[in-house]
Structures are given as C-alpha cells and as structure tokens.
Amino acid sequence: MTTTTPAGADPYAGSRETTEGRVYTVTGGDWDQAFGSDLTGEERLVVNMGPQHPSTHGVLRLVLDLEGETVTKARVVIGYLHTGIEKNVEYRNWTQGTTFVTRMDYLAPLYNETAYCLAVEKLLGIEAPQRAQTIRVLVMEINRIASHLVGLATGGMELGALTGMTNGFRERELCLDLLEEITGLRMNHAYVRPGGVAQDLPPGAVESIREWLTVMPERLAGYHKLLTGQPIWQRRLKDVGYLDVTGCLALGVTGPVLRATGLPWDLRRTEPYLGYQDYDFEVPTADTSDAWGRYLVRMAEMFESLKIVRQALDRLEPGPVMVEDRKIAWPAQLSLGADGMGNSLEHVRHIMGTSMEALIHHFKLVTEGFRVPAGQVYVPVESPRGELGYHVVSDGGTRPFRVHVRDPSFVNLQATAAMSEGGMIADVIAAIASIDPVMGGVDR
C-alpha cells in the first residue's frame, strides 16, 4: 500500500468531494492493497445462515466456520418453531390430543396421529377394528408419497433444480386431494382417533384412489427421467453428506438416511404394526451412504408405497371403523358434508329430540373425555423420516400426563455436523436437504 490517503478516508475506496457530498468509488480488485501480496494466509470466517434463509428447510439456523469455501465447523441452532405442543397436550383430553400432535411434523401428519393413537390404545388395552387399521395404512402410505415428494421438491429447489420443485408440488397436490376427499382436510387432519378413525371412507373415495394409482407410477417415473440421469443432479448429490452405518447408529439416525447405508431397518418390517407383516413390499436400500443414495431410497420407497396402497384397497372389508365401546368412541360417526365438514344429522336428531341420556352422555364424553389407566408406553412407527416414537404417560385421568415425541427430524438433524464438516459450503445445503428435516417436528 503505497498511496497516501488523507486522514479519515477509506483505504478500500477512493473518494472525491462533490456538491452532493463525498462520493466513494468502489472498484474491487484491491485485494493486494488490503492484504499485501500474501493472499494465502489463514482467513476464518463465521457465517450465520438462517433462520430465515430459503435453502435451510424452514427456520433452521446454521453457524458455519469457513476456511475459504470449506466448512471447518457446523453448528445447528434450532428452537425457532418451538410451539410447546407437548405441554399443550397435557391440558387437553385424550381425543383432542390428536388435533395437536398432527401439527408437529406437518408433512407427515397422519403418522403423528396414528402413532399417538396407537400409544393411547396400548394404554387402554384396546385395538382398532380391522377396517380402521387398513384405512390407517392406506392414508399413511399416501401421506408417505406426499412427504417424499416435498422432500424431493424442496431439496431440488435448494440445489437449483426448479423443475423438480414445481413437479414435486404438482404431484403432491394429487396426494393431498385424496387425503382431502377422505379426511376433509389437506393437512392437519385429526382423522385418526383413539379407537379407530373419525369417519369411514366417503362414497367414491375408493374409485378416486384407484384412478390415482393408475396415474402415479407414470408420474413418479417422470422423476427418474427428469433427475436421475441428469449429470448436474448426480454431481451435486454423489459423495456429498457422507455418513456410514456406524455414524448413523451412534447419532441415532433412522429412516432413508440409515437405509442408504445398506441397513434395511424399517419398523414396518422389523416391528410390524397395523398388520404390515401381511403386506408384500420391499425395503429399498442403497450402499453409497451419501445424498445420492438417500435420493434413490426415497424414490424407490414411493413405488413401494403405491404397492401397499393397492393391497390395502384390496383388503378393505366392510365393517366398523371405531371400537364398539361407547365410553371411548365418540357418539356419532360423522359423514362428510358438501362443505367439507363432518356432520351427523341423525345423531343430532337423536340427542336433541328423543333421548336426554344420550345428550348427557354425548356432552360428558366430548367435553370431559374418557379415562385412561395409569402407566406409560413407548410406541414407534416408521414415518417418512425415520423412527417416530411416542412416549405417553397417563396418571389415570382424562388428559395425557405427559406426551414426549421422539421426532426423527430432531434426531437426524444432529448428523449435520458429521455430514458437512470438511466439505464445501454448497454441499451443506445438499446434505441437509438429504436429511429432509421438518422444523415443525424438530422444535415441536
């Protein structure tokens, strides 16, 4: 640096006085002025990424230590979406709990509901009727496809594959249309209830699902055409976010990330629930332990889910969708009205017109709820992101004493540092996208 600058002048930008005030001229290319001729020295840079950043998958904050473009340290900060659902549930009755837990992992609401209801049913010592179990499997597998499509879509967007994003949300909409037809809502359904499901499949739903089943294989195959063979997509994912089976087990990582290391650990197979042992499907694995393997596993899982949906339709038998016990089942089986809301005119006529006792019973059961014998259970299910476990404690009252959710996103996100330290900053995005965390589930 040889030029002399007047006192108070900026050494990095030349300036001149004008009638409007001082004007700076920033030209760039002045690294040698700033650092001298030695540009190879150490430069540690701490970058705060998020929580409001389009490619951090929701309100996730990363604190990255950078050495050039290489990440030397990655710290994950969460809690920006903490809504206290676990605490809230303690002040609602057991049936209302469904409405809360469905909002945790909002891309897999039906898994939250089912796992919660399975836990409550285990505490009660009851089992949902066969038809309700089959419907649960049916809606969960539709939900899995919808969830994987979002994972693919947002992951694609973060890597610059915008067509992957628009297509992913387009196909997801087909899944959500089905769920809306069945449950009345696109998301946050509160459809699965302790003892069964809120209402039977509406007329025409089976036909809609069958039609969807004819469309989806071709649509999903389109992703292989769009992305799988594409060189840019491959090079963004291959050997990125590496985590082998030892690392996965140490960090508690489950789901597609674990299966991409070659371990076929899927609770639907290893600890079957809801009759999954009777369905014919494969557990897809990959052996690359990287983001590419996770992409392939998710793609294959969607095809397997289609197989399960098809089998579930075939084994739907007429029957009740809620337990017989009138001290647990809500009094009316609702039917879906034209406005998308559930109603039961016959039941309303019964309680308002003919039976005082029925009205009292309805009122007590809905406002106060039923009692659940004291004790604790842990019920895990295989959600699209891994092991979703519900630890539910009852003190014998009408409200859950404690509900703790072991959310797979929360646990898997711990692997961020192991996956991205030592790699390029651009690969951090790919690594996190391949974990596919949902912050609603992480922060609860």
Next chain:
Amino acid sequence: MTGPGDRSGVDAGQGAAAPSGGFRKGAFGVAGSGDTSGFGGLVRVEPGGAVALHSTDRPYGGWFDEVTDALIEAVGEATYAAAVPRVLVDRGEITYFVAREHLLTLARALRDDDALRFELCSSVSGVDYESSGGPAATPGRPRLHVVYHLTSMTYRRRIRLEVAVTVEDPHVPSVSSVYPTADWHERETYDMFGVVFDGHPALTRILMPDDWDGFPQRKDYPLGGVPVEYHGATVPPPDTRRSYR
C-alpha cells in the same frame, strides 16, 4: 402384574405415604353430583398416581428374563442389585428403575455386551411426577424422572431405563459418551425439566431462548396469562380455569 391398570402388587411402603387423596370415584370422576354414566360404583385406589411403586416378580416372561439375566451376567450380581432396585413389566414393556450412580455402567454393558446389544438409544426424555393423582408430593421425593428408550437392532428388542431425581439435586450422569445421539435429547430434557446431565459436552438450552427463566415442562411451571373479558363475561387465565379432574 398382568393386565393394564392392574395395580394389585402395590407396595405403599416404597416412597409413598398412605394413599390419602389417592381415591377416585366413578368413571367420570364427578364429586357432589350424581354420576349418570353407570360406573358410579367403582372406586379405584392409585397410591402413586402415575408412578408405579411396585416391582414385578420374576419370571418376567418372554425375552425379558433373557435380557435381565444377560445384564446381571454383564455387570455382576452385586452391581445389578445395587443399580436396579425395581423392575416393572407393564403392557408388554419392561422398565428398569436405575440408581443414577450406576447408569453409565449399565448403559455401557447394554450397548457392548454380545447378548444385549442395545446399539440404538431411541429417546431420552423427562417426566415430572408432581401432582400425578397420588398423594401430594413431599419435599425430597424424586419427582423428576429421566426415561431412556433403548433399542436392540440385533435382537429387535426395546427396553426402558428410568432414573428418578429430586428437584433439589437434579443431577444425572450424561450417557452421551456411550450414545452420542443423547446429546440433543439431554439438552432438551435439561431445557424442559432442569435435569443437569453431568459430563455432557455442552449442556445448554436447545428449544427455549438462551436467557429463558424456569423449566417449562415442570408441572409447577406457571402458565401465565391474564383474565380476558369479552361481552361482560370473563375467561380466567389457563391455570385457574375450571377443569375436570
């Protein structure tokens, strides 16, 4: 101990006083008015409320005995007797109540022993058993429970460890040296319940803001709120509202 809700083996001498206040009458729990539900004649006694105070007798049934024997062999009979004062089998799940000074020994044996192989720590969470329907909590009663769910992928088994500590001395050794996945779980349990995990690499708040006061998931944490007036009627804040017991 057979079916759900069966509390026949209750030992009221273990940590709980006489079951005063532990009575519940009727399926709907009303007091003072008639119970029209038809279940008004039932009276249940729950000395510990949600806390089971008894121990299941051997044999536990199924693979529970196999795991317990393997655990005794791995840590030695004397250590096991000191480390696990009670075992509870309920609803097809086994819970080992563990003394905190032996937790790490047990966890390491459970992970490494060939006959046990609990490779995966699925979940660590807390439960605050204050006001759990039993007698009023006496000072010094260990009301904060830390619950560990361990999974053996090799044998496809799940067990639960439970450690109870008091609010006055809420220290539990961290298992993050055995199960690195427990890192965030323990931070969350600290954040929500104030349980201090000794030996944790960085025990800080994780979900609540860093400068937050108190531990929100404790049962005595104030809910806050103000009365809200609307059209002349007043809705009281959440913790003073009427509710069913």
